[in-house]
Amino acid sequence: MEKTLRVGIVGSGNAAVFHYTAYQRVTGIPVKVVGVTSLDRTQCEEFARKRGIQAFDSLPDMLPAVDVIDNCTPGYAHEPVSVAAFEAGKHVVVEKAFTGYYGPEGDDSFEGNHFPKEKMLAEALASARRMIAAALKSKKKLCYAENWIYAPAVQKEAEILGKSKGQILWALGDQSHSGSPSPAYGIWKLSGGGSVVGKSCHPLTAILYLKQVEGMTLYGKAVRPKTVSSRTHEITRNPRFVDKGFLRTEYKDIEDYCQIHVVFDDGMVADVFASEIVMGGVHNWLEIFANNHRARCNLSPTNAMELYNPREEQLSDVYIVEKIGTKQGWSTPAPDENFMFGYPQEIQDFMEAIFSGREPKSGLLAASDSVGVLYAAYLSAERKGTEIEVPLDPSLGS
Numbered sequence: 001m002e003k004t005l006r007v008g009i010v011g012s013g014n015a016a017v018f019h020y021t022a023y024q025r026v027t028g029i030p031v032k033v034v035g036v037t038s039l040d041r042t043q044c045e046e047f048a049r050k051r052g053i054q055a056f057d058s059l060p061d062m063l064p065a066v067d068v069i070d071n072c073t074p075g076y077a078h079e080p081v082s083v084a085a086f087e088a089g090k091h092v093v094v095e096k097a098f099t100g101y102y103g104p105e106g107d108d109s110f111e112g113n114h115f116p117k118e119k120m121l122a123e124a125l126a127s128a129r130r131m132i133a134a135a136l137k138s139k140k141k142l143c144y145a146e147n148w149i150y151a152p153a154v155q156k157e158a159e160i161l162g163k164s165k166g167q168i169l170w171a172l173g174d175q176s177h178s179g180s181p182s183p184a185y186g187i188w189k190l191s192g193g194g195s196v197v198g199k200s201c202h203p204l205t206a207i208l209y210l211k212q213v214e215g216m217t218l219y220g221k222a223v224r225p226k227t228v229s230s231r232t233h234e235i236t237r238n239p240r241f242v243d244k245g246f247l248r249t250e251y252k253d254i255e256d257y258c259q260i261h262v263v264f265d266d267g268m269v270a271d272v273f274a275s276e277i278v279m280g281g282v283h284n285w286l287e288i289f290a291n292n293h294r295a296r297c298n299l300s301p302t303n304a305m306e307l308y309n310p311r312e313e314q315l316s317d318v319y320i321v322e323k324i325g326t327k328q329g330w331s332t333p334a335p336d337e338n339f340m341f342g343y344p345q346e347i348q349d350f351m352e353a354i355f356s357g358r359e360p361k362s363g364l365l366a367a368s369d370s371v372g373v374l375y376a377a378y379l380s381a382e383r384k385g386t387e388i389e390v391p392l393d394p395s396l397g398s
């Protein structure tokens with residue numbers, strides 16, 4: 001009989017919940033989530049109790065009991081948790097953003113929005129390289145949990161692009177909504193930034209992936225990002241902002257709006273937007289303008305279902321779609337939101353990759369290049385949009 005892959009989740013918040021659900025949908029690979037550990041003991045025990053799994057006191061306690069560590073902690077803990085897991089000989093799934101810069105150790109006065117971005121870029125890249133070096137040394141898999149790569153609409157576009165030998169001339173994408181529910185989000189020390197690392201990472205990394213697919217098909221090596229120009233703003237902390245109570249506003253030191261322009265090494269371009277100021281549910285979409293087709297990939301909203309509800313209270317215990325402000329009137333309920341976002345497909349690919357020894361679709365290259373672009377974007381924004389060379393890890397990409 002084949003050996004069951006034993007998974008331990010670190011963190012017991014939002015991401016841990018949908019990761020756990022995705023493991024329950026894995027087919028063809030024997031896999032079992034055996035435990036969870038988290039800094040928040042009450043939340044951790046509740047998470048474990050509801051799912052009938054073990055609540056471990058700490059990561060070192062959980063490591064001997066598992067084969068895979070699923071790192072669902074806020075960004076600041078991605079490197080220490082992942083490196084400890086690799087050093088213990090475990091495979092690692094790590095949430096987005098891969099890693100970043102979280103301020104000098106023990107400096108409580110750190111404010112990310114005012115900290116020099118050149119140093120941040122250098123430190124974020126160093127962190128990414130330490131994580132990748134730990135993965136390579138351990139010979140275990142690094143699975144970068146960028147779910148947009150696995151969204152069915154993005155995978156369909158990857159198929160169309162590959163089979164039709166298309167070339168992406170311009171890609172456009174956005175992730176925006178009215179604010180993350182995580183208490184860590186909004187504090188740079190914990191999250192590594194705002195809309196740039198927290199939201200633009202999704203459409204950006206899906207575009208990086210599609211340019212990898214295009215490059216592998218046409219030239220036998222990935223097309224990679226070359227330069228970036230970016231602007232960021234703090235819209236809800238603008239003294240002229242009038243708060244009507246519909247948006248999350250209590251961010252400490254992060255941006256809540258960004259736009260990023262990327263030029264690739266083939267001279268083609270992408271534009272990515274992200275913000276925390278959009279009502280009406282999560283706005284997740286990509287548009288690809290290729291030399292032989294045009295594709296619109298809608299993750300949310302989609303029109304798989306259209307609903308008119310005359311009275312709010314009727315649907316008080318019905319889930320409609322992520323971060324919808326009201327259930328009254330017309331809406332587009334997501335029949336299976338996790339599937340449209342690619343969460344189960346992501347975990348399925350990771351488990352297959354670990355089980356068979358192949359690389360996951362979202363691995364070292366997507367993780368590494370995304371950190372380079374995101375923190376180069378911060379440096380560009382500090383310089384009011386000046387074009388910045390993306391520092392890439394030359395050992396990856398072919």
Ligand SMILES: NC(=O)c1ccc[n+]([C@@H]2O[C@H](COP(=O)([O-])OP(=O)(O)OC[C@H]3O[C@@H](n4cnc5c(N)ncnc54)[C@H](O)[C@@H]3O)[C@@H](O)[C@H]2O)c1
Nearest residue numbers: 011012013014015038039040072073074075077095096182
């Ligand atoms: N792919 C997506 O769509 C998506 C959605 C939400 C969150 N995320 C990512 O998932 C990660 C977690 O976000 P979240 O929304 O679940 O946050 P959260 O604040 O809801 O949960 C974080 C959990 O990690 C625990 N934790 C914090 N530091 C820890 C440490 N050092 N060791 C062990 N446990 C620790 C906390 O106690 C908490 O249980 C972030 O990187 C976030 O960007 C991704």
